[in-house]
Amino acid sequence: GQQLNQSPQSMFIQEGEDVSMNCTSSSIFNTWLWYKQDPGEGPVLLIALYKAGELTSNGRLTAQFGITRKDSFLNISASIPSDVGIYFCAGRYLNGGSNYKLTFGKGTLLTVNP
Amino acid sequence: EAQVTQNPRYLITVTGKKLTVTCSQNMNHEYMSWYRQDPGLGLRQIYYSMNVEVTDKGDVPEGYKVSRKEKRNFPLILESPSPNQTSLYFCASSFGQGLSPLHFGNGTRLTVT
Numbered sequence: 001g002q003q004l005n006q007s008p009q010s011m012f013i014q015e016g017e018d019v020s021m022n023c024t025s026s027s028i029f030n031t032w033l034w035y036k037q038d039p040g041e042g043p044v045l046l047i048a049l050y051k052a053g054e055l056t057s058n059g060r061l062t063a064q065f066g067i068t069r070k071d072s073f074l075n076i077s078a079s080i081p082s083d084v085g086i087y088f089c090a091g092r093y094l095n096g097g098s099n100y101k102l103t104f105g106k107g108t109l110l111t112v113n114p
Numbered sequence: 115e116a117q118v119t120q121n122p123r124y125l126i127t128v129t130g131k132k133l134t135v136t137c138s139q140n141m142n143h144e145y146m147s148w149y150r151q152d153p154g155l156g157l158r159q160i161y162y163s164m165n166v167e168v169t170d171k172g173d174v175p176e177g178y179k180v181s182r183k184e185k186r187n188f189p190l191i192l193e194s195p196s197p198n199q200t201s202l203y204f205c206a207s208s209f210g211q212g213l214s215p216l217h218f219g220n221g222t223r224l225t226v227t
Contacts, residue, residue, distance in 0.1 A: 033215050042118075042204050042218035043157075088157070090216075100211040106156040 002027040002093055006105030013079055014113050021108040022073040023089035030100070031092035032065050032072040037107070038085045046087075047074070079112050086110070116141045120205050120219035127195055128227055135190045135222045137205030145208045146188040147172070147216070148180065150201040157204070163188055164211060195226040 006023045013019060023032070031050055035043035047058050049065035049072060056063055062075045072091070076083055086107040095101040118139045127133055139146065147162035149172075159172030163182040177199055179191040188207075192199060203222045208214040 035218075040221070042206075042220045045215045045217065048215045102159075102216065104157040106154070 002029070002091065002101075002103050004089060004091055004103055004105040006089055006108060008108055009106070010109040010111070012111045012113065015079060015081060017079055019076040019079055019083070019110060020073060021087060021089075021110075022071060023091070023105045024071040025091060026070065027091075027093060028069045029091035029093050030069075032063070033090040033092070033102075034061075034063050034072070034074045035088040035090065036085050037088065043088055076110075079110075081112050081114050084110055084112050116217070118205055118207055118217055118219035120203075120222050122222060123220065124223050126225045126227065129196055130194050133192050133195060133224075135192075135203060135205075135224070137188045137190065137219060138186050139188075139205075139207040139217070140186065141207065141209075141217065142185065143207035143209055143214075143217075144185070145211050145214075146182065147206050148178070148188070148190045149204045149206065150174065151204060151221075152201050160190070160203075195224075197226050200224060200226050 004023050004025050033048050034046045037043045047056050047063040052069045053067050054065040060077045086109050088107045089105040092102045121136045144165045148160040149157045151157050158174045160178050161180040163169045169180050205219040206216040208216045
């Protein structure tokens with residue numbers, strides 16, 4: 001299946017700093033999704049991107065669907081302690097015929113020091 | 115409230131004792147899927163279902179079974195659990211497989227001794 005490289009693996013930042021993480025692949029995707037997972041909980045959808053070049057915001061979060069359709073980034077501005085968690089990217093691609101598959105990055109662990 | 119509900123949240127069992135993890139969604143979603151999450155390996159798909167009575171293998175189906183007799187329910191069955199199935203399991207659903215984002219349950223932490 002398609003592989004996603006998510007970086008960085010982990011980040012330690014001070015409250016108030018901006019954060020950037022990204023996912024890259026050698027393959028093309030139709031949709032990019034960004035999720036956040038809090039400890040002991042399931043992933044929660046943050047932003048969904050459907051078109052190459054699309055830039056979408058959700059509060060302090062901004063994500064972009066790369067022009068080449070092979071990458072996406074997520075930015076968090078003015079981080080706060082509750083931003084702590086694991087952030088996952090996910091890319092959806094056509095896996096033969098009309099069958100779509102979703103593949104996940106391995107996650108970025110974000111720690112915010114108050 | 116729209117949600118995906120998994121039960122139980124925590125389960126400790128012994129090798130070979132059959133178990134079922136239930137999953138139910140109240141959003142009338144056609145597509146449902148099971149994932150396992152392991153450190154360093156991320157989320158890997160076990161099985162998925164496009165609709166009632168339509169199921170297919172994901173990337174790591176060995177040792178698991180599923181059924182989709184009703185639209186809202188998608189149980190995961192481990193006929194003879196083994197220690198390498200100790201993991202965090204997530205059920206997820208969406209309207210379709212194409213554009214609709216996946217919504218996840220809160221997870222089931224399974225330990226097989």
